Ligand SMILES: [Zn+2]
């Protein structure tokens with residue numbers, strides 16, 4: 109399985125930088141988890157193959173350019189863009205984004221071939237299919253309804269926490285899997301801002317270290333994501349202080365494969 113954190117910042121020459129401002133993870137050029145930078149960082153070839161988007165929660169950094177992505181494709185789609193999310197998240201996005209004011213209600217529109225966008229609700233705790241992947245999502249502990257998930261293509265299995273503070277159900281899900289190749293988990297704020305991390309439903313590197321003690325799998329790569337750009341260097345140092353050789357900060361724009 110290939111996964112790339114799509115870039116969301118570009119330097120003066122237009123080259124992608126490593127910091128993460130938006131959340132959008134591209135899997136095998138077919139599926140994305142969240143859609144923060146989906147409209148601005150896909151190649152034309154990827155724009156033609158991505159039709160399934162799993163939305164973990166409705167925060168802006170996770171859906172910012174989703175409406176623009178559907179808008180770009182409006183005339184050429186021969187199948188809908190499918191938004192996979194829990195029923196409450198589907199409702200929140202329809203109410204607050206695709207509402208005819210912020211953007212058109214694409215879920216009600218068709219072009220000459222197909223409906224252009226479809227909400228495909230899933231139930232937490234129950235397995236569902238997204239393109240070539242089998243996914244199970246469970247609630248994590250953020251300030252709005254949010255899911256973390258386990259995804260597999262039958263050979264490789266990936267765990268993704270999304271935005272969360274300390275949580276348990278996610279670890280039960282991950283520990284139940286016979287094997288996990290990689291874990292993507294958030295580390296938003298430095299240790300000195302642990303209070304802010306707690307009230308905003310996020311982890312610090314120290315809190316991430318405590319969470320990892322709930323993880324029973326030992327042989328897996330761990331990528332820290334959602335590092336607030338203004339604290340990135342400090343966060344990278346604090347992650348290194350945990351002394352876990354297979355833990356690294358994920359770089360936007362770089363392709364990882366397992
Ligand atoms: Zn969030």
Ligand SMILES: [Zn+2]
Pocket residue numbers: 131167169170271334
């Ligand atoms: Zn976020």
